Amino acid sequence: MFLPRILLVALAVFALLFGRSTGQAAEVQFWHAMTGALNDHVNTMVKTYNESQKEHTVVATFKGTYPETINQTIAAFRAKKQPHLVQVFEVGTLTMMLSGAVYPVHQLMKEQGYNIDWSKFIQPVLGYYMTPEGNLMSMPFNSSTPIFYFNLEHFKKAGIHAPPQTWDEMEAAVKALRASGQECAYTTSWQSWVHLENYSALHNIPFASKANGFKGLDTVLEFNNPQVVKHIARLAKWTQEGSMSYEGRTNQGTQAFQNGKCSMLTESSAGYANITRNAKFEWSAAPLPVEKGTKPLNSIIGGATLWVLQGHSKEDYAGVASFLNYVASVDNQVWWHETTGYLPITQAAYAKAKADGYYKQVPVQETGLKQMMRATPTEISRGLRLGNFVQIRTVIDEELEGVWAGKKSPKEGLDEAVRRGNELLRQFEQLNKQ
């Protein structure tokens, strides 16, 4: 048929502008935020899964940082184009739980016919993401817990023979390192997670009321208690005298450790892979120091989990469930743990790695696990469940920065953080009150 040329051009332009790539149906869309080497590992995991069976295909797409991934998911959800699985960081747990957009994992697996014994999982890892009744809402994917790394060469030079186990021993270590000529003795990554959240959990101090928020939305923050204030004051003193260096809000501290600037570091157990690759000196790891005379509890989890989103067909969910089952399988867990440094989530995986002699080769990898499993979690050391937690962490970061810079006293900083954090909690409560 003869079409006037201009119409053809118009059609071509229209096609160019409006044509788009369509995803195939029956693929499980999995959005995640893993960068660099971890990105490659996720792709390997997905590829292995896809090749292991013929019914379902998972497509993993890297979406940017955690906040970017969440925002794209929200936008997609509002436009009814959401993925099946999305990786969300632990501070987003309550937001996701109350969003009305998720399909709880325990329910999905049950309805798809998988009979999973959740008690065979490592409870401290799951506890953060369970309802009070013990039902798992999202599948832990990359979990870690903070541990203490130290530069063996610096320690030798300063005459320190064993890693400090208490904060008093830390103080002594700092002095010894400074005396041996080292300027920066200590730094930390993730200051809120390590020094407020985990410090409180280890010492069985409430971070917030109502069992850290698990028992109700009307929780209030309580981390401005005397013991925590004293701990922060100690760190502030070190910072102001130059023994401790504040490197940033996330894990910039790790870089300062691996390039030899600072001798001691508190950071996620998942930093192990990076430090192994980049540190050109002998180093080791130990559990986090605690106050003298404490019998420490378990440390709490950080990282991200996979949430299943509503709005898809039953066939699609069969694929999702199959993939999640694969993620939790022993072989995958052992491979993921040994390759990435993240913690395994099942006891069977832990046992297998142990039986394979893995921890004899890489003892550092067991440090985090042992620290996390050393006690049965109390209702305080279970974890945190707070609304607007991302913003609360930012508030804490801001106030701590003021304390490190000497602009406010530790008590003022923590009081202010509690005040501002409580406002955020009240807003969240108001929005989600039924």
Added chain:
Amino acid sequence: MVDRSPVRDALTHAVLWLGILLVVFPIYYAFVAATLSLEEVARAPMPLIPGRHLLENLQTVWSKAHLGRVLFNTFVMAAGITVGKIAISILSAFAVTYFRFRFRMAAFWMIFVTLMLPVEVRIIPTYAVASNIIAPLQWISEWLYLPELTQALMGRRFELKLELSLLDSYAGLILPLVASATATFLFRQFFLTIPEELAEAAKIDGAGPLRFFWAVLVPMSRTNVAALVVILFVYGWNQYLWPLLITTTPDVSTAMITLRHLMPGPNDPPTWHLAMAGALVILIPPALVVTVMQRWFVQGLIEGEK
């Protein structure tokens, strides 16, 4: 120019050299990073002189990040925004400066207000609009009880289920970003400086407004168009948040998304050499537009005065 004074000339050159140093150094440093190996780029601080791995880094990053496709997508997007915006803005500016009509000021401010709310702030509702752009038609049909009417009249329920999504399309990348007023404002400023005699002469000659527009205003606006091509192309090329939301598959990915993804996170090996090599490649099209158009635009200005 008007008076020659060696002292002032030297001072001028000194100022310019200082300016160039301040202004170009960061880009130079990025270039240096792109020429280093992984080991060299991880040093603190990074060396100041270039290394020898430029080609190798370029090759790696070109294939790893599919830069060919990405550059094409971004080019279509930036060009679409540029052409679209210039076209609609020059018409609007003409209407608002050369005609007196009842809603003149209202129209001007309606357009101008778009400068006051950047796209990032209204991004999620914009996404909702773009993901189903004919939703309004659907609401209208429901509001008019169309399904019920047709059922009553014809015994069959006729529901309008329209969905035209701009997701993952070039239109989606382009159209929402065309809705702002920089170009209109610039043209308006320019039109206000055009001597009244020109319009008067056109009217005396019996030329209608459109003839005046095409024969006088458009040619005179060449330099402003050149400036806008630079501004809008760079604006479109450097967009990050909007393309991030409106694209869901990697083959419609744009330059800034790719660039961000190339940057190593704190947990990754410091592959800044690859990130900077990619950054240089991604920097070339806007840099080219800026340099080429700048010469044309300034020259055009000089000629325009003769």
Added chain:
Amino acid sequence: MLKRVLFRNRYLPYYLLLPQLAITVVFFYGPATQALFSAFRLTNPFGTGSRFVWLQNFRQLFGSPEYATSLGRTLIFSFSTMALSLLLGLLFATAANRVLRGSGAYKTLLILPYAVAPVLAGVLWLFIFHPTFGVLSFIFRNVGFHWNPLLDGTQAMVLVVVAATWKQVSYNFVFFLAGLQAIPRGVLEAAAVDGAGPGRRFLHIVFPLLTPTSFFLMVINLVYAFFDTFGIIHAITEGGPGQATNILIYKVFSDGFLGLNLGSSSAQSVVLMVIVIALTVIQFRYIERRVQYEMT
């Protein structure tokens, strides 16, 4: 402002305006009103539930000391950036205008930063200024100057002002240069013959003729400083340390995008929009009066 000589068609202006207005209504007013309405609600991020709360979001903003601090920081940041980038742009343009040989190279190099995206610019400044691995920090340390924008708010503010200015100087440079080169040489020569020195020539001839350009740039620079700078701040300081660089637009981005608090973020956008509209109206009413559009 309107031309003196006008055309008389009744309907043509509406047709001319139609494309831009159509796109503006669909892609700006639609989403913008939705965004603004959410300033009066508390919304669940996924949109599955929201609560109408009248002015609560606004009351909370105006009642919080952090917002007042942020406003102060924004004013400092915006006016510093604007002043610095306008001055430097004019300085470089004046210098480049005087140069006969090699001016092309100067111009090209001075314009280059304009092409650099905020995403990249932030990273480049970190390469230079980061306390741990930045090259200038290295020099500062050797000289004994204590450089730590991670803890020192003033230093952080200086850093982001410099970074934001860097990007904007090129833009101003181009426009000022065009404006300068549009000044007919004859006028300047006549003044020189009359005995006016470069200072007087600048003040009485060049500057008045530059007023349309300057006005345009002032408005655009202000809008840029208020709105387009969150990308750079996000890349360099993320609003820190403390809240030293937490300017209003960054707060909008951080509360909305990172904190997923859509109600508060929208309320802040409304306030920000009102502030910028007010500043722009002031500029139009009081400063445009002094702009000479035609040579007298």
